[in-house]
Amino acid sequence: PIMLYTCSGNSIPWSMPISKDPTETITSSIFRVEKLDGCCATFRVLAPNTEEGSTFPYEATNSFFTINLGCV
Secondary structure, three states: OEOOEOOOOOOOEOOEEOOOOOOOOOEEOEEEEEEEEOOEEEEEEEEEOOOOOOOOOEEEEEEEEEEEHHHO
8 A cells, every 4th residue: 555645745645536426525545556557557546444353454446546657
């Protein structure tokens, strides 16, 4: 899991929605790199794992985004 920060220097991590449903406003700032393709990286948004007794702190969502690494 990784976090991304904006270059504005405000120390606030970038967050993305954990669902594609426009009525849900829950976001997460924890991501996993799913694919590297040249200068682009596709990230999966991770959500806190709410399953009791789980040893994994995050669970995968179906929300993705791609960043041009030349702009990072």
